[in-house]
Amino acid sequence: MNTLHQVDGALHVEGVSLEALAARFGTPLYVYSRAALEAAWQAYADAFAGTPHLVCYAVKANSSLAILNLFARLGSGFDIVSGGELARVLAAGGDPGKVVFSGVGKTTDEMRAALAAGILCFNVESESELYRLDRVAGEMGRRAPVSFRVNPDVDPKTHPYISTGLKENKFGVAIADAPRLYRLAAGLPNLEIVGVDCHIGSQLIDLSPLADAADRVLTLVDTLAAEGIALHHIDLGGGVGIRYRDETPPDLAAYGRVLARKFAGRREKLLVEPGRSLVGNAGLLLARVEYLKPGEDRNFAIVDAAMNDLMRPALYEAYHDIVAVRPRAWPAQRYDMVGPICETGDFLGFARDMAIEEGDLLALLSAGAYGMSMASNYNSRPRAAEVLVDKNEIHLIRERETISGLMSGERLVY
Numbered sequence: 284m285n286t287l288h289q290v291d292g293a294l295h296v297e298g299v300s301l302e303a304l305a306a307r308f309g310t311p312l313y314v315y316s317r318a319a320l321e322a323a324w325q326a327y328a329d330a331f332a333g334t335p336h337l338v339c340y341a342v343k344a345n346s347s348l349a350i351l352n353l354f355a356r357l358g359s360g361f362d363i364v365s366g367g368e369l370a371r372v373l374a375a376g377g378d379p380g381k382v383v384f385s386g387v388g389k390t391t392d393e394m395r396a397a398l399a400a401g402i403l404c405f406n407v408e409s410e411s412e413l414y415r416l417d418r419v420a421g422e423m424g425r426r427a428p429v430s431f432r433v434n435p436d437v438d439p440k441t442h443p444y445i446s447t448g449l450k451e452n453k454f455g456v457a458i459a460d461a462p463r464l465y466r467l468a469a470g471l472p473n474l475e476i477v478g479v480d481c482h483i484g485s486q487l488i489d490l491s492p493l494a495d496a497a498d499r500v501l502t503l504v505d506t507l508a509a510e511g512i513a514l515h516h517i518d519l520g521g522g523v524g525i526r527y528r529d530e531t532p533p534d535l536a537a538y539g540r541v542l543a544r545k546f547a548g549r550r551e552k553l554l555v556e557p558g559r560s561l562v563g564n565a566g567l568l569l570a571r572v573e574y575l576k577p578g579e580d581r582n583f584a585i586v587d588a589a590m591n592d593l594m595r596p597a598l599y600e601a602y603h604d605i606v607a608v609r610p611r612a613w614p615a616q617r618y619d620m621v622g623p624i625c626e627t628g629d630f631l632g633f634a635r636d637m638a639i640e641e642g643d644l645l646a647l648l649s650a651g652a653y654g655m656s657m658a659s660n661y662n663s664r665p666r667a668a669e670v671l672v673d674k675n676e677i678h679l680i681r682e683r684e685t686i687s688g689l690m691s692g693e694r695l696v697y
């Protein structure tokens with residue numbers, strides 16, 4: 284759903300002018316559209332309507348409480364990767380009975396917190412983790428619900444840093460080893476086998492790796508069933524890509540039809556863990572041009588947002604569209620869009636043709652996922668504020684950090 288549009292020559296999100304938001308809250312500023320978030324959610328609900336399923340929003344894509352709360356009210360489950368994310372889900376009113384806990388390095392404290400909360404499932408990623416979870420659950424007098432995260436070894440055809448389902452990745456257990464591990468888990472006293480999980484990568488543009496991974500996981504489930512190990516759910520992970528530039532992401536309805544055929548007549552519930560595709564195109568980062576710096580080789584536009592606010596370009600060479608909030612009437616010039624941080628890697632986009640002036644506002648699009656949740660304080664920059672727009676209403680969902688706040692936990696040595 285596109286909730287970004289021009290009104291009287293300037294960009295608005297839903298019924299709210301970005302110029303007005305910048306004047307009121309300053310920049311850099313994350314701006315989200317409630318309608319876009321809810322439409323993304325509804326697209327999953329519609330696509331999977333024919334199959335008993337649970338959508339577990341991958342919290343790491345954007346963990347702001349207001350966004351978690353919106354999804355919780357739509358009935359969402361959550362995929363968490365830390366105790367911090369569990370605390371956020373609970374604070375946002377999420378149902379712990381719909382929480383799955385992924386990640387290769389769960390600590391004992393995190394296991395305890397998740398067991399105490401009563402989560403749906405631990406997605407176990409190694410044999411050592413299995414033993415530790417059994418012990419921790421035993422100490423608490425509980426049974427821990429477990430799935431193995433299996434690594435189906437399919438090539439997701441995405442950026443190497445965000446591909447997770449190949450043999451050489453640190454995630455999951457080899458699918459060939461899974462039957463042995465399930466037998467082992469079945470013999471441990473404080474565990475209850477509930478499912479299986481896989482997640483092969485992120486920003487997947489092709490449906491075929493997702494479908495291949497599903498087939499491999501379903502074959503495993505049938506093998507386990509033949510041994511008397513029955514599962515309640517099959518979690519096929521997240522990873523559905525979005526359009527940043529000109530990609531044609533997988534059609535969710537088509538994905539839903541593919542999975543509906545595969546799940547027809549099966550007793551296990553389908554789980555999915557989308558992150559990016561629920562929030563990515565529902566948010567933008569609003570920034571202001573500080574300086575234009577023409578050069579012999581290239582021109583720079585130095586903006587007040589940086590790699591600490593939006594790390595994806597620096598980290599993955601990711602592309603974000605950058606548009607002027609009120610485009611100028613003169614011909615565009617080509618700029619490298621950079622932030623003020625003292626790193627050559629601090630860029631937001633290269634060779635962008637823009638008609639802009641110092642002081643103009645820019646919108647960095649598709650910044651709702653892995654934007655604010657990856658933000659840091661590098662160069663002692665307070666993290667941006669976040670605003671949620673709901674038609675004509677404006678909600679400040681996170682205050683801008685203050686410099687005194689950044690220093691508040693620090694002590695001098697005497």
Ligand SMILES: *Cc1c(COP(=O)(O)O)cnc(C)c1O
Pocket residue numbers: 341343344362364385386482484485486520521522523556557558559560
């Ligand atoms: C990151 C992650 C997701 C979400 O991936 P997206 O590409 O944002 O949909 C889902 N599951 C696990 C285990 C993850 O680590």
